[in-house]
Amino acid sequence: MTEYSAFGGAKRKSPRKSSHKSPKKSRSSGKKRAVGSRSSVARGGSSSTSGGLSLGHGLFRSKDGRIKSSKVSKLAKSRFAKNPKLKDRAKAVKEAFAAVKKARKGNQKINSSQIVKSPFDAVRNPSRYLK
Numbered sequence: 001m002t003e004y005s006a007f008g009g010a011k012r013k014s015p016r017k018s019s020h021k022s023p024k025k026s027r028s029s030g031k032k033r034a035v036g037s038r039s040s041v042a043r044g045g046s047s048s049t050s051g052g053l054s055l056g057h058g059l060f061r062s063k064d065g066r067i068k069s070s071k072v073s074k075l076a077k078s079r080f081a082k083n084p085k086l087k088d089r090a091k092a093v094k095e096a097f098a099a100v101k102k103a104r105k106g107n108q109k110i111n112s113s114q115i116v117k118s119p120f121d122a123v124r125n126p127s128r129y130l131k
Contacts (some may be wrong), residue, residue, distance in 0.1 A: 038067040 036046025041055055048054040053069060060070050080086055 042067045 032044070033046040035044070035048060035050050038049055038059060040046040040048070040080070041049055041059060042061065049059070050056075053059045058070060059067055060073075062068050062073070080090075
């Protein structure tokens with residue numbers, strides 16, 4: 001007697017599975033590529049980027065985990081240090097984020113000057129948020 005499925009056709013018997021599993025072949029490490037992306041250089045898959053940067057010689061991993069060019073990073077830091085307007089703006093944005101966080105956290109009363117519609121409002125008008 002044949003069994004029928006709920007959909008009208010005859011039920012199929014599933015083939016038996018073998019208990020013996022074939023061993024997997026181990027991956028060969030392969031050669032290191034000469035040129036690759038920053039991430040592949042950081043992982044060790046390539047020796048350098050197309051621009052000639054390698055880990056330790058031109059590339060480094062920042063504290064937030066990004067792979068950056070050491071030369072460009074130093075240049076940006078020095079430019080930021082020399083620009084007082086940029087420092088003030090960054091400080092204002094930081095304080096604006098803190099004010100928003102404080103207002104959301106405890107529903108505390110804060111000054112109308114500290115209430116920010118958006119933290120990026122501080123970018124447009126930094127003098128309002130500087131103490």
